[in-house]
Amino acid sequence: MNVLFFMIIAYLLGSIPSGLWIGKIFYGKNLRDYGSGNTGTTNTFRVLGVKAGSITFAADCLKGTVATVLPIMFGVTQFSPIVIGACAILGHTFPVFAGFKGGKAVATSAGVLLGFAPLYLLFLLAVFLIVLYLSSMISLASIISALVGIVTTLVFPAFHFLLSGYDFFFTVIIIAVASLIIVRHRENISRIRQHKENLVPWGLNITKQEPRA
Template identity: 35%
Template sequence: MIIIAYLGGSLSGAIIISRIMQLPDPSEHGSHNPGATNILRLNGKLPAIFVLIFDMLKGAIPVYIAYRLGVTPFFLGIIGIFACLGHIFPCFFHFRGGKGVATALGMMIPIGFDFTGCFILTWLLALLITGYSSVAAIVGFLMAPFYVWLFRPELTLPVSMLSCLIIIRHNSNIARLLKGDELKSYHRAKIKND
């Protein structure tokens, strides 16, 4: 299941959907990040929604299957982490992936609607207050281990590991935020003319 989770995570929703819909390659335009936020900036809401759902399913499906197979909670978390690692370092796309936020959200849904709901509310509040999806992700994943500890304490370690991974992946966003160069989520990105 760990191998399946990594390989499934390596399917880049942003690149695959961009190719299907004949849209610009998100790894070459905008922030160069193949994720839903960059797709939103480049191509609008509908493609971004498709990418968000695709990337969430990459996390949700392997964790749900493992849950149905009776895998212990700790290893459910590890399987979810490997789905995120596949998204971040996709073997099918030269190991250049996204930040892993949607995939991480997807892996949390099958193992707890309670703490997932708390995470989503935190993410939405941070996004509404700041306008930055990067800030929303960082705040959400800073709080995620606490929410998990409240509702499913046996998952605290893997979710803490996952949170550290996602926050580290936002190091460039943190640097841009400190410089005042970070773009808000609704800011339209320019597409380079080749």
């Protein structure tokens, strides 16, 4: 019963549409009407600016961290806490407070890892930043990080590198969430193949993207 309670709390936490609410309350803008139409961190940065984007990222990340550590704080150990954290990711992607149309789960997934495997998160963050610098694309950095997450979740525990051993729930959830992140970026993948993907003003843009004005 306690596990179900925390799963519901985690889903509701994840369902808080940070970027959407910040845009409507403080900027008078509905993110769904601008840019990519997504309510996550990247589109918030693009439409509302650095301040709003940073706050949205922090809020979305915090949702995942709180959902993961909350059951630990209350001594609920029947299931791995990452199972609870995964409910926050589900809420962020399909939020009950925003018509079940949410973000792409990158920031909230990072928050879950921060609460469960912080050193592994730092490794994936390094991968993300390297790809971002080379490509100037948050989307590609997210996709590559997700792919690396799938591979390393299967490989690292065998060598006790960053992950001490195989954890069934951790492995299944990381693979599932990484796959979800990739699927949620399918439109970005199409634009990347056409060399029309949106860029950030940082990095080398080695694939020579030329986004539409």
